[in-house]
Amino acid sequence: MGQGLSCGASQENGLFSAVQVGDFQTVEVFLKTEPHLLHHTTVYDRHSALHIAAANGKIEILSMLLEKSMNPDALNRHKQTPLMLAAMHGKISCVKKLIEAGANILKFDSLHGRTCLHYAAYYGHSDCLQAILSAAQSSPVAVSWGYARFVNIRDARGATPLHLAARQRRPECVHILLDNGALVCASTGGYGCPGSTPLHLAARGGSLDCIRKLLAWGADRLQRDASGRIPYVVALKHKHGDCAALLNPSSAEPLVWPAPLKFISELNEEAKSLLEQALMEANRERERNILKGTAFSLPSPSPSPSRSDSGLDSISETSDTEVCCICFEQICTIEVQDCGHQMCAQCTLALCCHNKPNPTTASLTPPVCPFCRSTIVQLVVAKIKSYDDADHDITDVSSPKLRKLRKSRNFSEGSSSFKSLSAVGSFSKMGGRGSGRVAAENESIDKP
Incomplete structure (x- = not known):
């Protein structure tokens, strides 16, 4: 915005200068001797002492000013x-203190008709963004406006906070907004090119990280702006070749966060993080192939362990299952809380990731456990037993010790019946397994 916070040449200059540098004692003296200065503002920008304290992060002075009503x-x-x-x-x-003091998060400025949520998203301050969103969930905003409406609040030019975060290359803010219900395919009014979606704006800004997250949350690569352009064309126009490669409609479809998982009540945050990590890893494998300029290749399926190799004969049915009984490849990281059955994050996603969800036909039915067919109500992080038989939550699925656990375990329960499902095959075709390497954002691709 480029606004200066300098004090005008006036009698209040001493107070405002003291506030700006955080001189608490001087401010206190000023307000004791001349309390009327509390309501004075700078000459040009009309900044109050509270504005200056907030902009400069002077929390002690800001708190004192608020205490003085x-x-x-x-x-x-x-x-x-x-x-x-x-x-x-x-x-x-200062954001938290002002919210605590009752600051209105629904105020709009007169420059672009933006709120504090727009500002946090535009400038990429994810902690401030999260604080404002948390406040909205427990404030009158949730009742009067509705939380979803607030998350998708538009400025004077029709831009939501997600539009601004995508255009300004703020992937952390993009993720927070999507996680809180931001509409991934909403079109702008006059911001950018009319009719732009967040994906159009991310393509314009050239942010691979923002594009990754938008695609993973269901952004439509074929949606057109008011000029009839798809995001792929926008990326090409602004010479972002790597972004264009991912947005090319002829390239492989990305995996999308499964809609049915949204209906699992109180999805455990740690479990959700593992699922998101698995989803992004699968998409990064896809990206690696696309950005190499090669045709999308399917990973070679790993052969299932034979009975002699796995040592099934020597393992009792009561031993802990640490390798996924579905893919025989990944560590079990997710547990269905009610029945206790475990599987890896990749196979959990595979239950819902047959194809890119169609909003008009997507089923709202929660997925069921592949072993006992009971409805999945809640997912949590699985517990494993380490070599000293102590229980531990899984935190780092890539650690060498956990990799060594991909050995023989009891695969008897339900594995044979589930292997007939198409989910795992579909998942591997769409994204592949394994960690994959993330292509650098400035990596170029060969052009014909």
Whole structure:
């Protein structure tokens, strides 16, 4: 925004300068001797002392000003609140304090009609963004507006916070917004090219990380803006060759966060993180092949262990299952809480990732456990037994010790019946297994 926070040549200059540098004692003296200065503003920008404290992260002074009943929603020349400036400059402690003091998160400025949520997303301050979203869930906003409506709030040019985060190359903010219900295919009004989706804007900005996340949450590569352009064309126009390769409609479809998983109540955060990691790994394997300029190749299926190799005869039925009984390849990291059956994150995703979900035909039925066919109500992180037989939650699925656990275990329960399902085959074709390497964002591809 490029707004200066300098104080005008006035009698208030001493106070505002002290606030800006964080001189608590001087500010305190000023306000004791001349309490009326509390309501004065700078000459040009009309910044109050609270605006200056918020923008510069002076939390002690800001707290003192709020204790003196200063209006937390004071407006400057552009109708910006102290909360907007704190979000703009990434001053998380000030953001939290202002929200605690009752600052209105639904105020719009007069520059672009933006809220504090827009500012946090635009400038890439993910901690501020999360704090504002958390406040919205427990504030009157959730009742009067509705939380989903707030997450997708539009500025004067029709841009949602997700549009701004995607355009400004803010992948962490993109992820937070998508995780909180931001509409991945929403079109802008006059922001950017009219009718642009977040994917169009990420293609324009050339951010592979933003494109990855948008695609993983179901962004449509074929959606057109008002000029009839798909994101692929936008990426080509702005000479982002690696982005264009991923957005090319002829390239392999990415895996998309499975819609049925959204209906599992209270999806454990750690389990969700493992599932997201598996999804991104599969997509990165796809990216690696695309960015190499080679045809998308399927990974060679690993042969299932034979009875003699796996040592099934020597393992009792009560031993812990640490290798997934579905793919015989990955460590079990996810557990169905009610029945206790375990599988790897890749196979959990495979239950729902047969094809890219179609919003008009997607089933809202939760997935069922492949072993006992009971409805999956909650997923949690699986527990394994280490070599000293102590129980541990799985935290690093790539550690060498866990890799060594890909050995013989009891595959008797339900594995043969589930192997007939097409989910695992579909998953491996779409994304492949294994960690895969992430192509560097500035990696170029050969052009014909």
